Amino acid sequence: INCSFQNSVEFSQQVFVHTSGSPSFSSDELEIVEGSILGKHYKVEAFLGEGGFGIVAKCRDTTTNRAVAIKVNKSDPDILQQAHVEIFILEQLRRLDPDAANIVQWNGFFHDGERVCLKFELLDQCLWDYIRDRNKQGLPISEVRPILGQLTNALSHLSSVGIVHADLKPANIMVVNRHESPIKVKLIDFGLACPASAVMPGEFVGTVGYCAPEVMLGLPYNEASDMWSLGLVAVELATGVPLYPSENDYDYLKFIIETQGQPPDHVLDSGVYTEDYFIGD
Ligand code: PIT
Numbered sequence: 001i002n003c004s005f006q007n008s009v010e011f012s013q014q015v016f017v018h019t020s021g022s023p024s025f026s027s028d029e030l031e032i033v034e035g036s037i038l039g040k041h042y043k044v045e046a047f048l049g050e051g052g053f054g055i056v057a058k059c060r061d062t063t064t065n066r067a068v069a070i071k072v073n074k075s076d077p078d079i080l081q082q083a084h085v086e087i088f089i090l091e092q093l094r095r096l097d098p099d100a101a102n103i104v105q106w107n108g109f110f111h112d113g114e115r116v117c118l119k120f121e122l123l124d125q126c127l128w129d130y131i132r133d134r135n136k137q138g139l140p141i142s143e144v145r146p147i148l149g150q151l152t153n154a155l156s157h158l159s160s161v162g163i164v165h166a167d168l169k170p171a172n173i174m175v176v177n178r179h180e181s182p183i184k185v186k187l188i189d190f191g192l193a194c195p196a197s198a199v200m201p202g203e204f205v206g207t208v209g210y211c212a213p214e215v216m217l218g219l220p221y222n223e224a225s226d227m228w229s230l231g232l233v234a235v236e237l238a239t240g241v242p243l244y245p246s247e248n249d250y251d252y253l254k255f256i257i258e259t260q261g262q263p264p265d266h267v268l269d270s271g272v273y274t275e276d277y278f279i280g281d
Contacts, residue, residue, distance in 0.1 A: 030054055030072060030115075038117055039110040042070055049126075053079055053191060054115070058122060067122045068107070075114035082191065083116040089193045090118070092161055101157035102150045104174065104188045123174035123186060127237070130175050136240035144237045146182050147173075151230055154187045159223040164199065167192040168229035169210040170236060196222045202272035208252050209244055213263065216249055218272025253277055 032055065036044045042059040045067070049056040054074045061068055073083040090106045098105040098121075105121040127147075131139065139147070151173065158165060165172075167189060176184040192206065202218035212228035214221045235243040246252035268274045 030074060032057065032072065038070060038072065038112045042068070042117075051191070053082065069120040069122045071118040071120065072112065073116045073118070080114075080116060083118070086118070086191050086193075087116075089163060089190045089195075092163060092195070093158075093190070095161055096157050098186070102154040102184075102186050103157065104186050120188070123188070124177050125175045126188075127170035127173040127175065127185065127233070130178065131170060131236065131240055134240065138238050138240035141238070143183055144234070147185050147237060148230070148234055150185050151187070151233065155223065155226050155230060158187075158226070159196075162196045162223075163190075163193050164196050164221070164223050165190065165193050165226050165229075166215075167206050167210075168226050168233065169207050170233060173233070208249050209242055209246050213253060213256050214271075216253055217263070217268065217274055217277070219267065219270060250277060 032038070032044055034044055034046065038044060038057070038059060041062040043062055044057045044059050046058040047055055048058055048069060054072045056069055056071045059068055059070045060066070073079050087109060093101075093103060093106065096103065104123065107119040107121065109116055109118045111117070125133075138144075151168075155165075165187065168187070172187065172189040174186050174188050176186060199221055201220045206215055210229045210232050212221060212225035215225055232243050244252055244255040246255060262268075268278065
């Protein structure tokens, strides 16, 4: 397995393009509406999220009357291939207990016509919405601490099975039940995840404002890059606003260098994209 196909879904060459930091909803392209039946017995009740891949819908399993979250992938061949790699990653994660590891529980997949649908446990609200609902004031330390403890636990479990999440951000962290105390969170969206052993420097799509500088520069990366993203999530939880709010990858890298200094020359020299950011010698 290599993760290089991920760029090819939306971008034909080296372009650092990003998934959105915040979710929005629609299903026009997939022709799914409330009341649609997916597979044999999943009735769509609401839309939970959207991305280049397709949508995530809240569905009712009409055989058990249970509510589930279903990720419906578009039938586009590149997205289909991406869905198969995601299934490969989710199968690796089956070695972990999802509750003990603070990762979403995956309950297999089915086909809806040509579309691949992934079934997940239903969770409550992403941290992006959770912070927004508190007027972007930041969460009390009594909540920040347990959330970060659970996320470091999630990263430690991912590392134990050699998986890099590669898109850690508030939109990909879900609160299990916002009315429950203490608060419990789980990691979602392994659509960009990759075995650390199969990382291809320079072939990566992440989110501007959260991804590690080595990833942007096209240097080798590993599980440590998720820890960089977690640091940014930590600041955002505590303050309510992103540490490096940036419109584009150039401004983001500039922010990092202004606050943390420039990477040493020998590091920059081995970056696939160094020339895109640093002009001259
Ligand atoms: C939601 C609500 C929910 C679960 C999810 C999203 C799960 C999303 C997800 C997406 C992936 C993946 C794992 C989980 O690999 O209850 O809005 O691509």
